[in-house]
Amino acid sequence: MENSQYSSCNVKGSGRIISNGSKYNFKIIDLCADGAKISSLNDIEMYTQVEMVIILPAFLFHVRINSIARIVQKKKYDNGFEYDVEFIGLSERDKSGIDEIMRSTCSSDL
Numbered sequence: 001m002e003n004s005q006y007s008s009c010n011v012k013g014s015g016r017i018i019s020n021g022s023k024y025n026f027k028i029i030d031l032c033a034d035g036a037k038i039s040s041l042n043d044i045e046m047y048t049q050v051e052m053v054i055i056l057p058a059f060l061f062h063v064r065i066n067s068i069a070r071i072v073q074k075k076k077y078d079n080g081f082e083y084d085v086e087f088i089g090l091s092e093r094d095k096s097g098i099d100e101i102m103r104s105t106c107s108s109d110l
Contacts, residue, residue: 011105015054019044028054032102033095035069035086043081046074063101
């Protein structure tokens with residue numbers, strides 16, 4: 001995400017990862033059209049391909065993003081794990097839509 005061409009920022013949101021039949025809740029730390037930084041209490045192996053459902057609360061409606069993603073970085077902390085996930089197979093239209101949400105949600109000085 002650090003080298004992304006898309007806008008990235010801290011957003012309030014949460015979601016669920018589905019991996020090998022197991023479901024894990026997470027909180028979003030940072031999001032862009034290429035992927036996300038998330039936190040979870042659950043331990044997920046590096047490079048695992050997962051299904052993600054992301055919910056972003058908004059003033060008038062919630063935004064739901066469904067994606068296949070891959071765990072590309074993992075850090076363990078006393079209170080859980082932090083992951084960088086890379087979205088796989090999103091269309092350019094979907095990426096542009098997420099990027100537009102990030103641009104309209106976040107300050108331009110981030």
